[in-house]
Amino acid sequence: MTNPPLVETRELSVHFGGLKAVNHVNFSVCDGELRCLIGPNGAGKTTFFRLLTGVHAPTSGTVKINGRSIAGLQTHQIAKLGVGIKTQIPSLFDNLSVHENIWLSARRNHGRAAANQIADRVITEEVGLGEYANTEASKLSHGQRQWVELGVVLAQRPKLILLDEPAAGMTGSDMEKTAELIKRINRSSAMIVVEHDMEFIKRIAKTVTVFNRGEVLVESDVDTVLADERVREVYLGKRMGQRHDIGA
Amino acid sequence: MIGSRNYWPIAAAVIAALSAIVVLPAIYDEYSLLQLTIYAILSVLALSLAFIWGYGGILSFGHAVFFGLGAYSYAIGAINFGETTIALLLSMVIPGLFAAALGYFLFYGRISDVYLGAITLTVTLIFFNLASSTSGPEYRVGRVPLGGFNGIPSIPQLNVPGFPDWTLSTTELFALSVATLALVYIGLRLLINSDFGRIVVAIKENEVRAELLGYDARKYKLVTFVIGGAIAGLAGCLFANWGGFTSPAVFALGQSVQIIIWVVVGGVGTLAGPVIGCVLIQWLTNSLASLNTVNNNLIMGGILVVVVLMLPQGLVPTIARLARGRRPVQRLDAATKGLGGASTKSEARA
Amino acid sequence: MSMNRRDFLKTAVISSAAIALSPGVVGNALAATDILVGSIHDLSGGLDAYGKPMQDAMVLAAEEINAAGGLLGRPLKIVTKDPQSSMQQYAQLAQELALRDKVAVLHGGITSASREVIRPIMRKTNTLYFYNTQYEGGVCDRNTFCTGQTPAQNLATAVPDIMGRWGKKIYIVAADYNYGQIVSQWVKKYALENGGNILSIDYFPLDVTEFGPTVQKIQAANPDFVFSALVGGAHLSFYRQWAAAGLKGKIPMASSTFSHGQEHVVLNASESDGILVSGNYFPSIDNPANKAFTGAWAKRFGADYPYITELAAATYQGMHLWAKGVSKAGTLDRTQVLEALESGISFDGPTGRVSIDPATHHCTMDIRLGEVKDKKWSVCETWPQRAPLDTSSVCDLIKSPNENQQFVIKI
């Protein structure tokens, strides 16, 4: 027998009034995987992401992380299961320095003895922000703030990392660096990345799950998915027709 | 900003307190000592809110509840037991326990923001109403009638633990109050500099992020709240000692407002600021009492409006900024200091 | 490093500045010949309707004494403090008057709470203290003189008299604090002793303004009359809501507190006419001392002065009693003034003769029943020279001069 999947959802649904934002989704991610979630606006991927992080409670179905149901768990308890989460808009301790931000993460997960050392390594080697270590987070550029948050998540040394649109608002070299960073992180942690930007997906993705109308449309490797007719249809069709992103 | 890890402020506090205790009784008359005593006691109260609001991010509109509970607990304990050591402990334990219960209700119910303000305000009004309606002879704890609106008079002075007959003189109460102020200041400074303190500040900065890292924000807020409540209770005990009375006025909305004003005027997010704010405002209130020409409310209200509009950070941070010449790099400088490391590079860059 | 030292200096400088600034900024530059008299009354905050006339009475009495050559050849100077209805301020200002200004005597305090804050401070600092307010009785402290009336003094005669006029079923509404509670118990005692019946006693915190449910409850109980021991501006609403519900003409009302807060000045005649008040002073009292007093008052503070309250009259008499004590002792020395005051000093003031009872340090005085009509008081009964029976049942300072407490009198 192999280990149970790191994340597993069974018949997961959440309904907001009459709207079936996520409907009977069966989904799993194993150790070391890098999974991208895509889909048109309103497909339910962000809502699904929030179900995984415990922000929304499911109407029915279960989410298991590391074999353990997260029903009723608080955010911090989910974090303690070894899940690192990066939200869409960078969420940092704005008035604290980069070092302090990352130290707080290392301190929680590795104790005070190791915290400084881990924080230093993450800052200088892994996210490459050494020269900003003592800069207040609020003073950094948007891209830098995204990387700091990646660093914060990294310093947890989680088994699983959930990233919500890590490349949002980035262009060119910033996006390049982010993609590199994600690949590097993936060497030690499994990842689920919700992303809009097809260009970015092409750079990082291995397996892709496509959402549409709250359900899983296709799940396959990136080239197959991109070649799939149905995916093109929902993507192009929906892009024009529907303007609201229900999940976000 | 997370507190600095240098210990000069602590050394300064020790020296200031020791010299105050040694020198002032020699040069001031009894009246001035009593005045200084009340300033020191209320400064302890100011520190307790400075901690939970400025560092814990919890703005309670009913902070006076803990102060009042401390005063009443001490009064009831001291009159019942005769010896005051247990009463002194009670004055911290009971407000602390109440803070734990209230904090559990608030933080584990995920109540924050104006809703927290509304509930704490309501709680203090309930205490005020209940305490005010205990004037009947049936309301007594042990042999102490609660006294309703009139409160409890003739509260015994603290005695040296184990020596019921050695009650504190004016000078000794002064020394005790100043020492308490210094100790509370030092204790809070150490706490803020500790890992616990850094986490508390981080939760204030971004609660969601802290939770995502696995910190149970509710727990940290609760502990912060309990510490603040216990310190406020201690201030209440000293207050009951100073005046020898306590009345429901300690629970009044005005008392809670006053504490907030001290902190706002001095500077939220500092410890020295609220102490200075407290002393300034108290001194002003006192001076106005002898003037009889200008209405006190007029002045206090004016000060609060002007401070919020003109000095939104409060006196101490504003003065500190002016003293540093308002160079923008100084904020970075402060950030650097926060980590105890130096990085001249980042200064140059920003 | 330089930053650290600067931090240190900053903290040190600020602390020392705070220490140095706080006390003694205001120096005292008074002529050594003035006799300082402390006056501490609420001149702002919720009780100033009570405090202001008392303060004015202090001034008037001092000016009269000064006009007559002062005391011991020295002029009086009133040192006025306004505690703003805050107990903490009461404590601070009483300390200041006693320790810094070293006043010869302190007059003041309105509520019992404020008196119990002031009294221990005065005793500790050996400063003579006069409390000039009607209160619930029981204070027993050789350093303190209470010149206002107490419940037994006032109600023993008034309650039976009012019952004779209106009937035996009484509904009591009272302020929810010590005074209201105790007065209600005295009313109850005298009512029961005279065959009366108390339907209910309702207590109201001092800040209650909404009496709708109470008005309905009283109607449902249908008493012969209502006895009110309500206090303060907020409770004024009761009389108004009572009249608005049309009960003014139906159920009569008596009170021991009405008029002390100038209630009848604020209410209009149709809301207040016919209310009976048992008390010690009404401006219409017909005796030479009162004529002189009201004349002097009008001259000093204007003929349109709202109302000279009982507390103001008591304060005025308190000042004169103290002055007589000092004159008799021939010195300001506290012990000798105390002895002089205990020697049976009395003063013929606007309320008639007031004499200090040596055993209780309370006063024997005339008690009256007044009726308000058109915002003016007429005196319908006078019971001369009533002794402070309640306090004297528990307090004897001649036997035990070291007594220092407020007794709760068993009613």
Added chain:
Amino acid sequence: MDYLIAVGLEVVSGIASLVLISIGLAVVFGMMKVINLAHGEFLMMGGYATITAANAGVNIWVSILLIAPLVVGLIGLIVERFVIRRLYGRVIDTMLATWGLSLLFIGLATTVFGNTTAGISSPLGPVNIGHVGVSAYKFFIVAVALAVIVALYSLFKLSRFGLVARATMQNAAMSSALGVEPPRVYAATFAIGSALAGLAGGVLAPITGVVPSLGAAFVAKAFITVIGGGSTVLVGTLSASGIFATVNQLASFATTPVIGEVALLGSAIILLRLLPHGITGRFFKGRI
């Protein structure tokens, strides 16, 4: 039976008073997310405006229904211009500044009017329900509360100003792109809230009397009612007032006014624990 009707009337008029006391604060908070802690003093000034006008010979109804809201609405405009406007988006700072204003107004009123309770007597006599006399003025209070609710509903839901106001509160940038001047809308909304407070003060003046410190008794109740009501201004205020005033009046009848007050406060705490964002949900700006 007569007594029960009288009790019922006390409850209804209690609800109406609470609605009047709170509605101005609810409008300002609900629409602008500004908590005006000087709200109680706005009531107090409405009371003084009414009494001063009535004593100067103005018709009592004009003083209550017109002069009080006008005067306080104007004061609101000034306050908005010089204080509130500088603090938009800073909820706590606004609360502190308005708290300062509250003290300032108390001081001003004390200086101008003195501290003695001022009042006018109730302009309507008693009416009898069976054998029980009640003040006819209570019916007037209920009528004013109803009129205010209808007027507010029409203003915000049916008028052009209401549409513009709600749009501005929800998205100022968008509506300014459409040619609306958000500052004007804010000022107008704050003035309306203030005027409502003034009206409440005017209406209550004959029954409570007016002292400079009058506001303190009301602001906490209004604050709790508004927070307890939640996001939707009218429904929230009505439902919270309904619950709190009923609890308060019934407890007062059964026991004492103190217990009534404590019951009100206690029910507020329980309500906020069960519904952490009030009866009608979390606050978003601009819902009426």
